[in-house]
Amino acid sequence: MSYLEDRHIVESRTCGGCGVEEESMEHALVYCPFVQKAWFVSPVALCTSVFPNLSLTEWILKWKGPIGSKVEMQICFASHALMAWEIWKFRNSCCFDISSPPPPFMTWIAKVNSYVREVVDLLSGSLPSLVLKQVIAVLPLAHSQNCMAIFSDAALSSVPKALGLGCATFDLSLRPCFIASAHHALAPPLVGEALAIRLALSLPRCASYSRVMVFSDCLTLTNSLSSPSSPQAPIVSIVHNIMSLKALFSLCSFSYISRSCNGSAHAVAKWTLSYPAEGFWIPPLPGELGRIVLACSPFYAE
Structure with a gap:
């Protein structure tokens, strides 16, 4: 300059x-x-x-x-x-x-x-803006009713040492259903990712949906949840909790997506590190947080 x-x-x-x-x-x-x-x-x-x-x-x-x-x-x-x-x-x-x-x-x-x-x-080689649309296309029509997509993520902070959990949910019309966040003591990344999924499935709001599709950018975790017989040691109890919650739904799937597909949940998790508290919001989403979630959503520009 x-x-x-x-x-x-x-x-x-x-x-x-x-x-x-x-x-x-x-x-x-x-x-x-x-x-x-x-x-x-x-x-x-x-x-x-x-x-x-x-x-x-x-x-x-x-x-x-x-x-x-x-x-x-x-x-x-x-x-x-x-x-x-x-x-x-x-x-x-x-x-x-x-x-x-x-x-x-x-x-x-x-x-x-x-x-x-x-x-x-x-x-x-992926198309994040089509992730949910592709899932919808292969779902039987009966399963597409009363169904919700859940995107979950965790973010770590070294100063202060903490873990932010975030989830963003969309219905199959690509409209936001709710977002949620939680603040947790620092833990390994795999534990954080598992806690984020448990947070999403345990929310009372989920109970109004009989079918949920959960997306995470942690491949190790989605593999463990797809074959829960032998999860890794740090997340054994959390996986057990998630499987108990899964039983409450007529359909509950766990799928891996790339980080570029998971912008909304990741933004909520990082936002939680700046505002350490548990939170739950339904549309219209408040102020800056609503703008962050929508701007980071792979469906926002469509």
Whole structure:
């Protein structure tokens, strides 16, 4: 920004987004409040305030995500890089394109989310926006009545040490049914994912549905629930609880989906880390949380 100011291209070094901080590469792409909100409601559901002092280079190194397969790390990096590029383009249009006002935030982020998911779909070979529609297509007509899809996830925080649980539910018309969250003591990721599913199935609201389809981005857990005879040691008791809850429904299935399909539940889980309390909401969803859930839903842009 100092380069542009020295050449009289811009009049001030102050960020054009927040109008408070001096703009730097890190502020423009990571730490501006507007940008932080965009990252959080994006498909990657990144909470940049967790690491407040990282350089842009350190952030880029984090974009490859946790250790996984080469393809998974490539997809993770690509989704973060695409979001950074879209943020950069939006910032430049705000600063230099005075001929037309920028679009409202929710309009812009919905378009960006749809684009990022489309590219990730091409890389991963999956179609998250069609996940539920594909399930509906193969369900017998009788089973599609009074049926609900549950997306669950858990998020971990090291400071403070805690676990956020989140679930987002949709009916087969792709409308939100309810969302729920809970705060839990820090536990291994597998335990957190299992607790999130138990939370969803134990909610009284679920009792009004006779058929539920549960989706999780934890393959180990969905495999354990599909073959519960020998679950891993840390989740034996939780799996037993989930199987007891499963018996209350005429249909209850457990399926694996990629993280890019699970944005709503992941966003709720991460939101819970910032607002540590149990919560339950039905539409219309309140304020910022409602916007986050809808913006992160794979069905939002349709």
